[in-house]
Amino acid sequence: MSSISLLRSSSKFVFLLFFLSIPFPSDATTLPRVAPSQLHNGRSYFSRLLDIPFGWVSKKSSKNLNQWFVTHPKLVENLQRYENEVVIRFNVSTDANEAALRKAIDQMLLDVWDFTANYTDIRIEARRIRPLMGILPSSLQDNHFILIPDLARAVAATYPSNAAAHSVTQFLSKDRGITPANDIPLPRKQGVDDVFFHDYQPLSVTYSWLKLLDSMFRGRGLVRMVNVGRSYEGRDILGLRVGIPRSGPPPGSPDSRKDTILITGGIHAREWISISTVNYVAWSFIKSVDEDPMVAKILEHFDIVFIPVLNPDGYEYTWDVDRLWRKSRQRTKMQYCPGFDLDHAFGYRWDGTQHQSEPCSESYGGDQPFEAVEAGELADWVRNETDSGVNFVAYLDLHSYSQQVLYPYAYSCAAQPPNIENLREVAMNLAKHMRLSNGEVYTTTSACEGAVVSENSAGSTQDTQRVRVEAGGGSAIDYIFHEFGARYSYQIKLRDTGSYGFLLPSENIIPTGEELYQAMKFLGDYLLGNNGHESWSQSTSPDQNPSESFTEDEEDMTELRKRRRRRCVDCT
Template sequence: MVAWMRLIDSLFRGRGLVQMISIGTSYEGRDIPALRVGLRPDDEASDHPREVVLITGGLHAREWIATSSVNYAAWSFIQSLDKDPIVKSILERFDLVFVPVINPDGYEYTWEVDRLWRKSRQRTKMSYCQGLDLDHSFSYQWGSSDHQTEPCSESYGGDEPFQAVEAAQLAAWAKNETENGSKFVGYLDLHSYSQQILVPYSYSCQAEPPNMENLQEVAMNLAKHMRLSNGEFYTVASACEGAIANSAGPLAEARGGSAIDYFYHELGAHYSYQIKLRDTGSYGFLLPSDNIIPVGEEIFQAMKYLGDFLLGNNGHEWAQESSSEEQAAQEPIFEDSDEVVTELRRRRRNT
């Protein structure tokens, strides 16, 4: 994955379209890479502040479909630039920052040791219960009444805000962005599973964001465009109600310290959503790989709608496209895919 991101950076950086960046370093010392995708005017410096839409995956290690969907969406925006006017308009206005794996230590662990590992690999006060739940480690409402304090719990977020190294690194990077003039206008945090689009707040079902009506309206349209892509239904709910259901009933999770609450309240990303991807429980976290492309396409279409909405079109410009243009946009033509795969294989042989 990192090799692929480096290759994309090398192929498209010269055009001023892609920049591979680092969000920070994990507990075990792994880099947390990201792709910043945006089309800047010729006279605009590369470090000029921009409005930012952030999309993250892999806060929970076992949710592989979230990681692949972030990368698929990144590639879809890159390769659609010259043939999709909506994509071009979005990239001219915003920087899209794609972070496929916030939790690289846990993700690596799911490949090598335990496929269903959820948390990070950070040591805790109980040596036999490693790892923190990154999605309950952010500072906003971290100390809510439902906060999980048991280190062996799947949703243990630590004994203080930002104890989890990776959550602290993401927040520090984001704060640095805002201090340098960038503004977060949207945030999508991808997870699995249950096919839900969740709106803030996660910490409480009584508290509501001031723009709740707009949040819900946009969420319904995100669900609509994901459904139009492949026919899969996504429901909309408050994040405080978004617990995954299992055979024993709803899974009780801590509510405080979530990423979407933090980015919404602390960094002003007022269109902030957690999207739980496929499926609804048949495969759960073990989603077959033939779902990678259709789920990635669902996220790409959702991001296109969100970008068009943030441009001020409320989705109308997209809706007025002819059916043939829309079909072309929905079916990525990987004109450079053979070249990319060949080059990636050549580089892997040489390393």
């Protein structure tokens, strides 16, 4: 019996045990006490908030959300703070406007949600909008609009309902003839995927999920638990190594080492979709290995290491206290401004620009490279793996939002990687396969670009003096690319393009995961030297022409095959 057949035959029992271990909200309905200033006709803002239909945000019921927040009173306090906050989008079209906007962001210590070639999104209290406009040029004052008008409601909708309990009830009803009560909504569809990916999951459930997969598939050598290190607050940074072991050498021995693809999520704590997507892609590769020849071929030649939560302290904090927390939870030199931006904390081209030297800034990366514990733990783990014979051939760092595929370098547009043409080609194909999955358009560009993009920016003599919305030094993709020779290194910003931002409804978990899964299949096939043709033929209809995909000249194909047959000893 295959592992997949075993999974199907035992899924009811295993997942019943798994989800019975999840602490679900109690049946209490009493709301936490709030200050009189928060009362409206004898009722708190939060109580009134939950009376508003959530149809525009999520299919979850307000009753379930009410129960969740009753068990997490600190979240209620932050939700009330978000009552007066909005997210604004500025359309930025000139270098002068970009410089003016950055100056205002620094001066007012605003939270930058996203910046692309066309816009910059900022979270701000409503009462601070007027002072912000007072220091901006008129061209920006007249060129903005509100993306999210009710931030508190959008935040509340991202926390899970008790849908997992409904799934367990459904499993029981099949075996014991129990009919669920009419007032309990059942999941949209049945199956393991829906049980886990119906909602975003907290850290404890995510780690239980990883351990479950490890215990179920370790026997055949397909899955092995990975512990990257420990966070500042002492939490493990866990992941899974997925790959078909080579015949002969025992798993874990030096002779069994294969070229490796690394994929991480959760560097920024509030970007929940990145964590769920890493989990979804890992699960998709595991469950498809006996059914999809392309997946089996990839896993025969490569190990894929999935690390869903690189910032476990920050992620836990978003569940217990503040949904929109971005950084780690490490102490800084300023007592009231804890946390490091892990994506500005790595050692390659780290710089001490103003964005990184101010602890209260959301992009503060420390006063020196690797001051952030979690960044140092990942770097040490990758170095130890490399010293043990592992060759990292690709790295994907998942973020949200804006639907972009970004390639090195992040630190400057004045420098280009030696394989820039291949990086661009693969980036375009990754975006293409994500679009073919669900129709969502992903754009591609260099990670160095801020809010303004010029076609000649890479060769411009003025580029080094250009003021950017956010500094790019010390990024993870630059570090893994340059220091360890992962020649295909990308930061992928997942859904959406701003309607929800970091507060993407959970209905998007499965389609977003499927988009990246298809992109990963292309990447694996490309690294095998097939330029993605096999993965293309399996993901398109017979009337589609594989020649439409990008091609590579014979010299590059030969180099790819050479790189697969030997370890990269001169990558740096």
